Amino acid sequence: MKKLTEAELHTFIQGMSLPENYRPAVREPYVPGPVRHGQTEFRILDYVRPKSKHSRNWWAPCPSCRQAGRDKSGDNLAIQVANPRFYKCWAGCSADDIRAALGQPIRKKQMA
Numbered sequence: 001m002k003k004l005t006e007a008e009l010h011t012f013i014q015g016m017s018l019p020e021n022y023r024p025a026v027r028e029p030y031v032p033g034p035v036r037h038g039q040t041e042f043r044i045l046d047y048v049r050p051k052s053k054h055s056r057n058w059w060a061p062c063p064s065c066r067q068a069g070r071d072k073s074g075d076n077l078a079i080q081v082a083n084p085r086f087y088k089c090w091a092g093c094s095a096d097d098i099r100a101a102l103g104q105p106i107r108k109k110q111m112a
Contacts, residue, residue: 045084047102048077056081063101064093 004012050058057078065071070091077098080086089098099106 041085042099042104043084044079044087044098044102047104048079050079051075053081058084062089062091062093062098064097065089065091067101 045058048060048063050060051074052059057080059075060077060079061071061074062076065076066074076089076091076093078088078090087095087098096106
């Protein structure tokens with residue numbers, strides 16, 4: 001069977017569209033809640049750039065692994081697409097390690 005060239009493929013599918021049943025569902029983007037007590041919400045996507053998207057996660061290089069020199073593949077950090085507040089390093093870094101590497105340590109509540 002002959003392979004189609006890109007030009008032949010474009011002429012073949014010209015004017016066609018994907019049927020409504022097969023179109024992917026439109027997902028609402030994550031919108032952060034209101035700011036409380038003058039604090040801004042930490043958004044990890046402001047600090048890392050995802051390399052790829054697979055299933056329900058963005059995959060990005062982990063800042064803590066990179067700082068320690070362990071990040072060879074650059075895709076240890078999984079960030080949930082639906083709610084980017086949830087992230088996990090599959091190389092074992094804790095959220096404290098990741099935030100510290102970004103210069104944004106997790107604030108601890110002070111006990112009176």
